Amino acid sequence: MDPERPNNRKRIAVLASGRGSNFQAVIDAIASGEIPAVCVGLVTDNPGAYAIERAKAAGIPATVVEYARFPTKAAYEEALLEAMRGCRADLFVLAGYMRILGAGIVHEFSGRMMNIHPALLPAFAGLHAQRQAIEYGVKVAGCTVHLVDEGTDTGPIVVQRCVPVLPDDDESTLAERILAEEHQALPLAVKLFCEDRLEVAGRRVRIR
Numbered sequence: 001m002d003p004e005r006p007n008n009r010k011r012i013a014v015l016a017s018g019r020g021s022n023f024q025a026v027i028d029a030i031a032s033g034e035i036p037a038v039c040v041g042l043v044t045d046n047p048g049a050y051a052i053e054r055a056k057a058a059g060i061p062a063t064v065v066e067y068a069r070f071p072t073k074a075a076y077e078e079a080l081l082e083a084m085r086g087c088r089a090d091l092f093v094l095a096g097y098m099r100i101l102g103a104g105i106v107h108e109f110s111g112r113m114m115n116i117h118p119a120l121l122p123a124f125a126g127l128h129a130q131r132q133a134i135e136y137g138v139k140v141a142g143c144t145v146h147l148v149d150e151g152t153d154t155g156p157i158v159v160q161r162c163v164p165v166l167p168d169d170d171e172s173t174l175a176e177r178i179l180a181e182e183h184q185a186l187p188l189a190v191k192l193f194c195e196d197r198l199e200v201a202g203r204r205v206r207i208r
Helices: 021-031 051-058 073-087 103-108 129-136 171-194
Strands: 010-014 038-045 062-064 089-094 115-118 140-147 157-164 198-201 204-207
Touching: 010 021, 010 073, 021 038, 021 051, 021 171, 038 051, 038 073, 051 062, 051 157, 062 115, 073 103, 115 171, 129 171, 140 171, 157 171
Parallel strands: 010 038, 010 089, 038 062, 089 115
Antiparallel strands: 115 140, 140 157, 198 204
């Protein structure tokens, strides 16, 4: 048995920039046995991210690659890539990581990175997705877990979950309701990956 993969479980690592509630949802799903994996690391660009405290509480190593400490984006991404390689992860989960990954990182980990986005892609990609949904006047919103490619929220879709947009919703109330669905969708997508149940053909992801 590989000592780095107890019971042949996949190794996953998480990238996060903020409070890390989706990171916590994944940690909890691993702890309960729902996800057959071991979380081997958190990588963050923000030394003040509450996700670091969540990692410490769970005994997960945390690596800070602070963007402001690097003279160029290229220098930052070189350090980020080195940190990611050091995790030796089968899957990288972007759980509120607020920077667009460069082409070199995307290519190196192609098919091995997932992102959670608070909209029903391809609608409302990018920042402030909930605000975009409110302003557009849609009746249904939600979240999407997708594989990461070189575009902004353009990779093949793995899981989506919906919520109604209520007449009195504002950006905050809609975001809160979507977040509850994110906490279900992301662990499910990670579970499917770790169980080798995803087949990707172009833009289509088939769940076995």
